[in-house]
Amino acid sequence: MMDILVVCSLGLGSSFIIESNVIKYFKDKNIKYNVMRCDITTAEFYNPDLYICSEDINFNVDKRDIDKIELEDILDEEEFKNKLDSFLKSRGF
Numbered sequence: 001m002m003d004i005l006v007v008c009s010l011g012l013g014s015s016f017i018i019e020s021n022v023i024k025y026f027k028d029k030n031i032k033y034n035v036m037r038c039d040i041t042t043a044e045f046y047n048p049d050l051y052i053c054s055e056d057i058n059f060n061v062d063k064r065d066i067d068k069i070e071l072e073d074i075l076d077e078e079e080f081k082n083k084l085d086s087f088l089k090s091r092g093f
Helices: 013-026 077-090
Strands: 002-008 033-039 050-054 067-071
Touching: 002 013, 013 033, 013 050, 013 077, 067 077
Parallel strands: 002 033, 002 050, 050 067
Antiparallel strands: none
């Protein structure tokens, strides 16, 4: 099971859009995942396999082994797909 944490400033707006893209991306894949949303102030309390956020929120991952995908444009599904494809390929999926 892969745990994905979507982080945004308040945990409401952009994280909902990104969460929807995660669900859409994994719809036809045979990969078990769990996606959660949170705001930037509570992100450190989670221990996901992957953080996903927009690059403009200035969120730094302090945890050692947690990867992060930063999206330049959260509405660009091609950018999202390419970055998530690269991440999954690096993890052997």
